[in-house]
Amino acid sequence: MQSVAAALTMVRGDAFFLKAWLRHYGETLGRENCYIVNHGRGGDVADLAEGCNIIGIPGDPHPNFDMKRWRMLNNLVQGLRCYYTHVVVGDVDELVVVDPAHGGSLLDYLKEARPKRILTPLGLEVIHRTDIEDTPISGPILGPRRHVRLAPHYSKPCVISHGAKIARGGHFTQYEHLIAPDELYLFHLKFCDFSNYTATMNARNKVTEEVGTGIQDTAIGRHWFAEARGEDREVFDAFTRLPMQDGFDLSWVRKRMKRSWAPRGETGFHAFKRPDYDGQYLLPDRFVGVI
Template identity: 40%
Template sequence: MKSAFLTMVWKEEFFLRLWVQYYGGLVGRRNLYVISHGADARTAEIAKGCNLIVIPRDPPDAHFDDTRWALLSDVASGLVRIFDRVVVGDVDELMVNLAPDQSLLDRLEAVQGSITAPAGYELFPQDDALIDEDRPFLQQCFKGVLSGTYSKPCILTEPARISAGGHGSATWPQIDPMLALLHLRFLNTREQVTRRAQRKAIADQATAGSDRDQGAFLRGWRRAEQIRDKIAHQFNSAPEISSAEAPGRVGAILDDARQRKNGIHSFNLRKVRENDVRLVLDPRLRDLF
């Protein structure tokens, strides 16, 4: 089976390095595709050996995320004509197989359907201490709250159309709760703290004077700290479940939360939140990255 991984970045050094190390270790850098939104020497250095595609860095506008995901959908749909599986997503999301005795590639090979959504989890630190970047991150941050937002249809076996943010698809997705998509934006790294402030500035510029100012566009960037507090509350109040328990329970939650709105299939966030659970990764998975 041939698998490829695709992402898009702009000066995301920390997460790009982690993304390349993790997925490159599985399939080799030659099967990684990185779209750089603007030329950047550090991105080129970190992505050395990968397939780097540099596009012009035009000023962001209110339609930036729609354009970005239309591009990612098109590139992923092209790649899946060559590869058996294509995984597309943001650089701060990494996918793991919850079965400790199987690799991620083993599970991807078993995927059925044209597009599949893993179960998404917001990893959250236990305290405010900075991550020790010389140790595996999952040893330090190994719990995550279930997220309908990040249960993204991101595994393609055929060409597909993915909506803005990667949060939905035009095609009805399969759900594979044995796969966990871990969203890493709340890791306490020095770079990430700085990045949060930068993203807010970009989003404020992009939506200035727009009637989408209070809409969905870049809401996660503009209201980063408010969202962080909200996720922290969900994380702290959710009951814990083990990696072994998660697939059965979470699969039922996500299946019950399916929705179709404006031609896009996704998950009803309210229904997912009504059944919040906090995943505890098996200790055998905590050395993956």
């Protein structure tokens, strides 16, 4: 049994993303090293995640959902670090990938990675080009979906082997160094499939309805609220209008991250600037089937 790396997430329903998460981390790290907080103790999550370490918690709606969630995940990460060198933590629709050009699996990579640090993969959002990608997703996502856009918001410090505190949402830590290896990416899957997006947003809108408070009165991401959702079809139509960029050399993004790295006010957290980038990229063939 390996003690190099564990993966940790929290989920309620979201079978589409959980299947991808289990396929990715379960296969490379081993299900016995995957830890899933089952929010609401859903039987569907328990069935899909058989062989993983499942932590069931109450599913009552709460206006400080995100705050409570990340307080718990912080503590779980530090507890797991007593037994693992690295802990990969994040939402169920976020997967950390080693560039196939580098060679080896994520576990192979982390076996060689120096500990006592925090690694920040470059965030890429997988987008469903509904005008040209009509193959349903029934297994791996990269293949049926080949287009991504830069997502600085998802360049998260999520590979943890240091005791620094993680901010709500997982976007910042109190680790003062930015380590963003060229070969690490975080693929965010929220927009990878139009049909699943609609179903997921319907479910999240229902959760905020049950909470019964507005965007300004909660610690829940505003994207969970119906009034911030927008029209689903227009969201995906906008992807078709993003300018196509040549190649796949993204070293310039990491350089900008490093140049803008600075303390985040007086919070003790550190961050880089996260501008919106207007463009999309076609993933090279080597990424097909990676997730």
